[in-house]
Amino acid sequence: xxxxxxxxxxxxxxxxxxxxxxxxxxxxxxxxxxxxxxxxxxxxxxxxxxxxxxxxxxxxxxxxxxxxxxxxxxxxxxxxxxxxxxxxxxxxxxxxxxxxxxxxxxxxxxxxxxxxxxxxxxxxxxxxxxxxxxxxxxxxxxxxxxxxxxxxxxxxxxxxxxxxxxxxxxxxxxxxxxxxxxxxxxxxxxxxxxxxxxxxxxxxxxxxxxxxxxxxxxxxxxxxxxxxxxxxxxxxxxxxxxxxxxxxxxxxxxxxxxxxxxxxxxxxxxxxxxxxxxxxxxxxxxxxxxxxxxxxxxxxxxxxxxxxxxxxx
Amino acid sequence: xxxxxxxxxxxxxxxxxxxxxxxxxxxxxxxxxxxxxxxxxxxxxxxxxxxxxxxxxxxxxxxxxxxxxxxxxxxxxxxxxxxxxxxxxxxxxxxxxxxxxxxxxxxxxxxxxxxxxxxxxxxxxxxxxxxxxxxxxxxxxxxxxxxxxxxxxxxxxxxxxxxxxxxxxxxxxxxxxxxxxxxxxxxxxxxxxxxxxxxxxxxxxxxxxxxxxxxxxxxxxxxxxxxxxxxxxxxxxxxxxxxxxxxxxxxxxxxxxxxxxxxxxxxxxxxxxxxxxxxxxxxxxxxxxxxxx
Numbered sequence: 001x002x003x004x005x006x007x008x009x010x011x012x013x014x015x016x017x018x019x020x021x022x023x024x025x026x027x028x029x030x031x032x033x034x035x036x037x038x039x040x041x042x043x044x045x046x047x048x049x050x051x052x053x054x055x056x057x058x059x060x061x062x063x064x065x066x067x068x069x070x071x072x073x074x075x076x077x078x079x080x081x082x083x084x085x086x087x088x089x090x091x092x093x094x095x096x097x098x099x100x101x102x103x104x105x106x107x108x109x110x111x112x113x114x115x116x117x118x119x120x121x122x123x124x125x126x127x128x129x130x131x132x133x134x135x136x137x138x139x140x141x142x143x144x145x146x147x148x149x150x151x152x153x154x155x156x157x158x159x160x161x162x163x164x165x166x167x168x169x170x171x172x173x174x175x176x177x178x179x180x181x182x183x184x185x186x187x188x189x190x191x192x193x194x195x196x197x198x199x200x201x202x203x204x205x206x207x208x209x210x211x212x213x214x215x216x217x218x219x220x221x222x223x224x225x226x227x228x229x230x231x232x233x234x235x236x237x238x239x240x241x242x243x244x245x246x247x248x249x250x251x252x253x254x255x256x257x258x259x260x261x262x263x264x265x266x267x268x269x270x271x272x273x274x275x276x277x278x279x280x281x282x283x284x285x286x287x288x289x290x291x292x293x294x295x296x297x298x299x300x301x302x303x304x305x306x307x308x309x310x311x312x313x
Numbered sequence: 314x315x316x317x318x319x320x321x322x323x324x325x326x327x328x329x330x331x332x333x334x335x336x337x338x339x340x341x342x343x344x345x346x347x348x349x350x351x352x353x354x355x356x357x358x359x360x361x362x363x364x365x366x367x368x369x370x371x372x373x374x375x376x377x378x379x380x381x382x383x384x385x386x387x388x389x390x391x392x393x394x395x396x397x398x399x400x401x402x403x404x405x406x407x408x409x410x411x412x413x414x415x416x417x418x419x420x421x422x423x424x425x426x427x428x429x430x431x432x433x434x435x436x437x438x439x440x441x442x443x444x445x446x447x448x449x450x451x452x453x454x455x456x457x458x459x460x461x462x463x464x465x466x467x468x469x470x471x472x473x474x475x476x477x478x479x480x481x482x483x484x485x486x487x488x489x490x491x492x493x494x495x496x497x498x499x500x501x502x503x504x505x506x507x508x509x510x511x512x513x514x515x516x517x518x519x520x521x522x523x524x525x526x527x528x529x530x531x532x533x534x535x536x537x538x539x540x541x542x543x544x545x546x547x548x549x550x551x552x553x554x555x556x557x558x559x560x561x562x563x564x565x566x567x568x569x570x571x572x573x574x575x576x577x578x579x580x581x582x583x584x585x586x587x588x589x590x591x592x593x594x595x596x597x598x599x600x601x602x603x604x605x606x
Contacts, residue, residue: 047409053408053409053412055412099592100588100591100592103592103595104591104595104596106408107346107350107352107408107551108547108595108596110352110408110409110412111352111543111546111547112547112588112591114540114543115540115543115544115547115584115587115588116588118540118580118584119581119584119585119588122578122580122581122584123578123581126577126578126581240412240413240416243409243412243413244413244417247409247410247413277424277428279420279421279423279424279427280420280421280424280425280428282417282420283417283418283419283420283421283422283423283424284417284421285417286413286414286416286417286418286420287399287414287417287418287421289413289417290410290413290414290417291399291414294406294410
């Protein structure tokens with residue numbers, strides 16, 4: 001019980017402190033971390049729990065971002081409309097992806113999700129009348145919730161924090177629910193699960209659609225925090241970046257996803273201010289993470305905590 | 314009517330020359346995937362490296378035909394070094410880790426090449442024998458692309474003989490099927506792996522050298538080529554020479570003709586067609602019999 005209260009109180013206190021103390025730049029940056037954290041967490045449900053290795057997750061996130069931006073330019077920035085169009089787009093893209101990729105084995109899954117993601121990128125890059133092509137979309141209306149306008153960095157940050165909290169609860173409920181346990185089962189013992197009468201496709205498909213909804217919700221807010229959405233956000237390099245955030249945070253840990261996105265985006269933001277060879281640094285981050293920290297920060301912290309406990313006992 | 318025939322012939326030859334390139338490049342990727350179960354996303358870097366080596370070789374005025382072996386050797390050497398560290402330690406790791414490692418390496422190589430060579434688009438100075446056009450049914454067609462088709466067919470045949478008709482190829486195919494049994498026969502499969510990775514990287518470099526005359530060389534080409542190689546391998550199916558040939562032909566024709574019919578959305582149309590194909594045959598065109606335990 002004490003632990004549950006701490007789990008709610010600590011992030012809430014941190015968010016409130018950030019909202020009161022941080023300046024606009026930091027708040028927008030934190031909101032971006034939270035949104036990417038949600039997307040990475042949804043990817044964790046696929047990779048960490050389902051063993052479904054996807055390299056096309058940015059297509060769900062970025063596709064939803066485009067849909068939300070286009071909807072907002074057309075009909076105004078009502079939060080319900082923006083989130084609804086993002087979530088719907090994320091789910092539809094995930095379902096389409098699922099129909100094609102979930103019939104193949106592990107290795108093909110990786111390559112096919114990459115290809116499906118690139119198909120979304122081709123649309124975003126070439127359909128200039130709607131997506132703005134290489135220039136992307138700018139000049140978005142401010143988000144609004146009923147009579148209030150959510151245009152300040154603080155309001156956007158609080159909205160992102162709220163969304164992250166809801167997404168975390170949804171993610172946690174999903175992995176704790178029977179469907180989540182079945183998903184782990186399909187990863188560990190696919191043949192036994194099939195023999196028990198589970199449809200591997202149905203279980204995995206539902207997980208993928210849920211991940212699409214979560215990534216879509218995060219993607220929907222992304223253009224408003226960033227004031228821009230471009231084809232880079234659906235490119236498979238962005239998917240790879242999400243996977244490395246997941247690895248940095250720790251595969252299989254839902255809260256690790258937020259740590260991973262904070263670390264990666266922090267490195268990105270602060271290093272790119274110092275060096276032109278930014279791509280080289282990203283490559284080094286990938287290689288060093290895989291070589292030195294393959295289990296991520298979350299599992300490192302867990303090991304540390306267990307050690308401290310043992311010493312205390 | 315002869316106009317239409319000529320046009321169709323030219324586009325078919327275009328598709329064939331592109332398929333030849335895809336075959337050589339995809340074969341390298343496919344062999345490493347099926348033998349070592351290793352996803353090498355740095356394969357495109359070998360291609361681009363081969364392109365640059367060939368362009369500089371052709372620029373120096375040395376005998377032109379040596380540019381291709383030079384690209385093979387340079388990329389093969391890079392492959393040999395990478396195999397020692399870090400690839401060798403990743404053969405048994407999950408695919409996800411292999412993907413992240415090799416993707417990170419490909420970013421590093423891409424940036425190093427951009428740093429050293431610059432971001433401009435480079436074209437090779439082709440020797441006189443490969444320049445110009447020939448007329449096929451009254452339509453002009455570049456000689457170089459005919460050379461590409463010939464090289465693709467010749468090298469493809471050579472590789473097929475090597476893999477299918479020699480004892481070396483037999484060892485390799487046996488190791489794909491069951492590594493443990495090959496080990497008990499007293500063959501060091503680790504050495505086989507090294508040779509295969511060098512061959513794969515070399516093939517990547519060689520196809521880059523050949524491709525430079527058709528696609529030019531520029532930063533970002535490595536990634537485009539990698540995607541095409543992955544599509545080729547997936548469409549064809551893993552683990553067989555015939556599969557890669559079929560994949561290269563299908564992808565080559567799909568991309569060439571979708572460029573004719575939907576110039577703006579060529580890649581999308583081609584990828585969508587290939588995704589449909591994979592819906593019908595999830596394991597690729599030529600799927601080896603699957604053993605499920």
